[in-house]
Amino acid sequence: MTLPAAQQPHWRDLPEFDLIEAELAGALPLVAPSEIRAAKSALAVAAAGGARVLQIGDCAESFADANRATTGRKLRTLADLSGRLAARTGQEVARFGRMAGQYAKPRSSPFETVLGRRLPSFRGELVNGPAPEAADRRHDPARMLRAYDAAAAVLRAVRAHRSRAGQGPETGPWVAHEALVLDYENALLRADPHTGELFLASTHFPWIGERTRGLGQAHVRLLGAVTGPVGCKVGPAATPETVVRLCGLLDRHREPGRLTLIVRMGKDAMRTALPPIVSAVHSAGHPVVWVSDPMHGNTVAAKTGQKTRHLSHIIQEATAFRRVLEEAGQHAAGLHLEVAATDVTECVGGPVTDETALRARYETLCDPRLSPEQALEVIDSVF
Ligand SMILES: O=C[C@H](O)[C@H](O)COP(=O)(O)O
Ligand SMILES: C=C(OP(=O)(O)O)C(=O)O
Numbered sequence: 001m002t003l004p005a006a007q008q009p010h011w012r013d014l015p016e017f018d019l020i021e022a023e024l025a026g027a028l029p030l031v032a033p034s035e036i037r038a039a040k041s042a043l044a045v046a047a048a049g050g051a052r053v054l055q056i057g058d059c060a061e062s063f064a065d066a067n068r069a070t071t072g073r074k075l076r077t078l079a080d081l082s083g084r085l086a087a088r089t090g091q092e093v094a095r096f097g098r099m100a101g102q103y104a105k106p107r108s109s110p111f112e113t114v115l116g117r118r119l120p121s122f123r124g125e126l127v128n129g130p131a132p133e134a135a136d137r138r139h140d141p142a143r144m145l146r147a148y149d150a151a152a153a154v155l156r157a158v159r160a161h162r163s164r165a166g167q168g169p170e171t172g173p174w175v176a177h178e179a180l181v182l183d184y185e186n187a188l189l190r191a192d193p194h195t196g197e198l199f200l201a202s203t204h205f206p207w208i209g210e211r212t213r214g215l216g217q218a219h220v221r222l223l224g225a226v227t228g229p230v231g232c233k234v235g236p237a238a239t240p241e242t243v244v245r246l247c248g249l250l251d252r253h254r255e256p257g258r259l260t261l262i263v264r265m266g267k268d269a270m271r272t273a274l275p276p277i278v279s280a281v282h283s284a285g286h287p288v289v290w291v292s293d294p295m296h297g298n299t300v301a302a303k304t305g306q307k308t309r310h311l312s313h314i315i316q317e318a319t320a321f322r323r324v325l326e327e328a329g330q331h332a333a334g335l336h337l338e339v340a341a342t343d344v345t346e347c348v349g350g351p352v353t354d355e356t357a358l359r360a361r362y363e364t365l366c367d368p369r370l371s372p373e374q375a376l377e378v379i380d381s382v383f
């Protein structure tokens with residue numbers, strides 16, 4: 001049965017589509033079931049209160065970044081920030097990069113205005129290009145193959161980095177992305193040759209975004225059907241009933257480490273909307289990992305015209321998240337942040353003293369990211 005799915009590219013009628021799908025369906029898995037199991041075990045420790053979780057990276061990755069040097073920089077940022085979270089909490093930190101697949105974006109509108117031109121919205125390099133020209137904005141299914149190749153290159157760099165880091169407690173880094181484009185994700189479904197279980201061979205940790213988590217929709221069915229850890233965003237409109245139903249679909253066996261709820265409510269909604277959800281999920285017996293994404297509910301338009309986020313709002317939301325969880329006797333496991341590996345000026349706060357300072361190095365392909373220094377300030381303020 002074909003279920004409804006939001007935010008999908010328009011490309012199925014193109015003559016090349018079937019061949020591209022077949023090529024992807026025959027491709028080697030990008031990740032191994034053993035790696036997925038290790039990530040789930042680390043998350044299970046966090047679900048039981050024994051570890052923290054940090055998930056960081058770009059809002060939208062770029063194909064041009066799929067090289068060893070850039071990936072190395074991103075992994076060092078992840079290691080530095082995780083080290084700081086570990087030092088402040090005295091716990092191991094399970095580390096995830098929004099990388100090796102974060103190439104597709106849901107958008108609030110099908111069109112956007114760039115440099116005065118109304119264009120189809122940029123939806124991530126897996127779907128179309130960011131250049132402000134109609135030709136680049138065309139949905140092109142061949143981009144799925146480029147995304148697969150870019151993800152494979154990033155994963156080679158991640159594995160090289162892991163082997164240099166040596167053996168320690170298994171804390172990653174693992175890769176994560178929003179499982180958004182179903183043509184890409186479905187083509188990368190594989191069966192574990194040892195157990196026969198279905199897994200998503202595109203990433204260690206797929207999550208469902210706020211705009212595609214509809215009950216009875218295709219994204220929830222897909223992630224409900226695979227083994228391995230999965231995430232789901234929870235925004236301000238989610239009711240306790242909806243979240244418990246999502247848990248029922250995504251965590252059928254009530255398994256620790258299976259489901260991470262990534263809460264992104266905005267600084268004002270957090271304190272009233274989250275407590276009844278935490279209590280309902282607990283009563284329903286789902287041992288979820290609670291993580292705060294304090295970025296996506298706090299996006300504002302700067303007077304420069306750019307999207308931005310204020311560090312103070314980000315800290316306010318994540319602090320409120322921690323308080324709500326702890327008041328309910330639950331573990332506030334960690335943070336999910338959009339962070340660059342360089343000193344970008346995309347969010348206001350710290351060295352970016354006001355909105356006019358955003359112009360200096362505003363480089364994101366989609367949402368405004370924290371610089372590493374700003375991200376440290378978030379960690380230090382919240383934990
Ligand atoms: O990263 C998340 C979404 O893709 C992004 O916040 C959407 O932004 P938009 O409101 O500009 O479409
Ligand atoms: C699209 C994103 O977030 P959300 O689904 O929470 O809006 C994202 O994480 O970039």
Ligand SMILES: [Mn+2]
Pocket residue numbers: 059060296338366367
């Ligand atoms: Mn984003």
